Amino acid sequence: MNDITRKIYAGLLSAIHDRSIGPGSPLPPETRLAEQFGTNRMNAHHAVKRLEDHGLVVRKKRVGTEVRQNIDYELVSRLLKEINRIVYVLYSSTPHWIHWNENSFTALEKEIAPAGYNIIYGMIPVDGTRADHHRILHEISAAGASALVIFPDAEDTAFLRHNNDLLLDFQMPVYMLNRSGETMAMDMVSFVSGDPFGDAAAVGTLLQRQGCRQVGMLNEASGTLFWGVKRYEGLALGLERGGNPTPPNFLGTKDGFAAAAQAIRQAQGDFVLVAVNNQYAAQFIDFAAQQGLRVPADYRLVSFDDNPLYRSYNLTSMAAPMERIGRLFGKLICDQSWLKEYRGKVSIKVNSELVFRETFSLKKS
Numbered sequence: 001m002n003d004i005t006r007k008i009y010a011g012l013l014s015a016i017h018d019r020s021i022g023p024g025s026p027l028p029p030e031t032r033l034a035e036q037f038g039t040n041r042m043n044a045h046h047a048v049k050r051l052e053d054h055g056l057v058v059r060k061k062r063v064g065t066e067v068r069q070n071i072d073y074e075l076v077s078r079l080l081k082e083i084n085r086i087v088y089v090l091y092s093s094t095p096h097w098i099h100w101n102e103n104s105f106t107a108l109e110k111e112i113a114p115a116g117y118n119i120i121y122g123m124i125p126v127d128g129t130r131a132d133h134h135r136i137l138h139e140i141s142a143a144g145a146s147a148l149v150i151f152p153d154a155e156d157t158a159f160l161r162h163n164n165d166l167l168l169d170f171q172m173p174v175y176m177l178n179r180s181g182e183t184m185a186m187d188m189v190s191f192v193s194g195d196p197f198g199d200a201a202a203v204g205t206l207l208q209r210q211g212c213r214q215v216g217m218l219n220e221a222s223g224t225l226f227w228g229v230k231r232y233e234g235l236a237l238g239l240e241r242g243g244n245p246t247p248p249n250f251l252g253t254k255d256g257f258a259a260a261a262q263a264i265r266q267a268q269g270d271f272v273l274v275a276v277n278n279q280y281a282a283q284f285i286d287f288a289a290q291q292g293l294r295v296p297a298d299y300r301l302v303s304f305d306d307n308p309l310y311r312s313y314n315l316t317s318m319a320a321p322m323e324r325i326g327r328l329f330g331k332l333i334c335d336q337s338w339l340k341e342y343r344g345k346v347s348i349k350v351n352s353e354l355v356f357r358e359t360f361s362l363k364k365s
Contacts, residue, residue, distance in 0.1 A: 004043050005043045025066065081146040086145045093123040099194065105119075107327045112334060124150070145172055149175045173190065181193045199352045200231040214268075219232055232249050232276075235247060252284075264298060271300070272300045279307065281359075303318070305319075315359050319352055
């Protein structure tokens with residue numbers, strides 16, 4: 001179809017989909033459609049013929065073309081998505097820029113552009129109510145979108161989980177970034193997930209290959225959050241593969257900071273502290289400096305979550321692959337061969353990448 005035929009066809013599909021032209025109702029005459037869209041009758045004819053080919057309308061002599069009585073609205077919805085080629089992206093209104101950023105959006109756009117998709121961006125409601133979420137999802141569905149991609153942050157995850165039932169009757173595939181990697185009970189959502197265990201295991205393996213025998217973990221304060229637990233378990237596994245002892249697990253409290261500083265003072269030679277994220281890493285650097293301990297002169301430090309807020313600390317960090325996350329969502333949208341059988345059951349893990357800065361560098365072999 002040329003562009004104008006596509007517009008007429010999409011307009012008629014939308015009118016059938018939202019019941020503006022209901023079952024048994026006549027379509028506008030082709031001459032009127034041509035006049036409405038500023039084109040010739042042949043383009044309007046091709047658009048109506050496409051509806052007829054899909055079994056949505058029937059031509060009757062001396063009557064015109066009518067929408068079928070027993071119309072398959074699921075087919076109408078699918079055809080509308082195919083012709084509209086619209087992907088909706090909902091993203092957090094309070095982004096931390098740790099797990100995704102504008103590079104993720106740009107990579108997604110580049111991945112789906114060759115397939116003719118366009119993106120419409122919107123925000124997850126600030127302090128949103130269930131009614132707000134329902135309204136947004138209804139607008140996305142009514143527009144005939146081909147897919148929905150959600151980029152949440154910490155403030156949004158609980159809200160989305162608690163209102164997951166609103167997606168159960170959603171006819172388009174839904175994809176979501178799972179920042180923590182923790183299993184989420186959202187039945188109709190496919191995930192691109194972080195891998196805190198795998199990321200930390202990679203750090204532990206690197207340290208044991210570098211001959212680091214004195215390693216400690218500075219964890220989050222409670223010691224119970226999923227990503228903190230998995231990062232400690234992964235680090236321990238990576239170290240143990242090379243025969244290293246299980247590292248001490250210092251909680252990010254005043255006592256934990258003091259214990260970590262004491263371990264650095266008592267170390268014989270190189271001590272590496274692995275911080276559960278950049279926030280705790282920065283807080284410890286400031287605390288240790290007050291104790292006369294400097295990084296990297298007195299200890300080396302590796303962290304997770306390459307948070308822009310702490311860039312001035314020059315932290316060596318495991319950083320989420322922002323562009324790769326966007327590309328993965330694009331590939332899932334374009335390759336829909338798995339959707340019929342696996343809709344809502346696909347989960348892809350992505351590993352972070354180590355960015356070397358001042359607090360830790362590789363030893364020269």
